[in-house]
Amino acid sequence: MDENLAEEIDFVSRMLIKSGFYDEEDIFEILEDQFIEEDIDFDEITLPDVDLNDFNNENFLNLEKTFNELASKDIIAIHNCGYDIEEGVADAFELFIHLRNNKLESRGFCFYTYDDIEEAICDGTLNITFGDFEEDEDKALEIGKVVAEALTNNDFNIEWDETINTQIKINPFKWDKSYDEKEYGMEGAFETFKKNH
Numbered sequence: 704m705d706e707n708l709a710e711e712i713d714f715v716s717r718m719l720i721k722s723g724f725y726d727e728e729d730i731f732e733i734l735e736d737q738f739i740e741e742d743i744d745f746d747e748i749t750l751p752d753v754d755l756n757d758f759n760n761e762n763f764l765n766l767e768k769t770f771n772e773l774a775s776k777d778i779i780a781i782h783n784c785g786y787d788i789e790e791g792v793a794d795a796f797e798l799f800i801h802l803r804n805n806k807l808e809s810r811g812f813c814f815y816t817y818d819d820i821e822e823a824i825c826d827g828t829l830n831i832t833f834g835d836f837e838e839d840e841d842k843a844l845e846i847g848k849v850v851a852e853a854l855t856n857n858d859f860n861i862e863w864d865e866t867i868n869t870q871i872k873i874n875p876f877k878w879d880k881s882y883d884e885k886e887y888g889m890e891g892a893f894e895t896f897k898k899n900h
Contacts, residue, residue, distance in 0.1 A: 723880030811846030
């Protein structure tokens with residue numbers, strides 16, 4: 704296998720493992736999808752041995768607590784929501800419709816994407832995207848302020864210029880989620896929202 708390709712597979716594998724959201728089977732499925740155009744025998748691939756000593760869940764559990772609080776304030780808060788912001792927004796709107804079909808109303812959303820997780824792992828900051836479901840700037844800004852306040856109240860240091868076009872940055876944020884079988888993403892956000900209403 705080409706050395707650059709091997710390095711890329713190794714990097715992607717490490718990020719997926721360190722994200723704490725995927726088991727070995729999920730990781731191989733993602734790798735096969737991502738490298739589908741390459742002629743790779745994935746039976747020959749071994750996942751890197753990643754040091755799990757950093758995975759104490761302290762920051763992640765605090766973030767999860769914050770997202771649960773936001774759900775009780777009618778804000779859909781989604782962990783690992785899509786690959787990038789565009790996918791994240793689409794997923795948030797899909798979840799909004801699903802909640803409405805279940806007679807549950809939400810006023811806005813916040814999430815971080817897989818891209819954001821990679822940045823947290825590599826650079827020690829986590830970006831949170833927020834918005835409303837009516838594309839109303841005033842309502843979106845209100846959601847941003849509620850999200851920022853919840854993060855601050857849970858001892859996160861945030862950077863945000865209080866505009867709707869800027870993500871809320873938690874800085875610093877050491878990514879420390881260890882893998883568990885709990886549902887996160889859209890399914891987890893749906894269950895959390897339902898449980899809080």
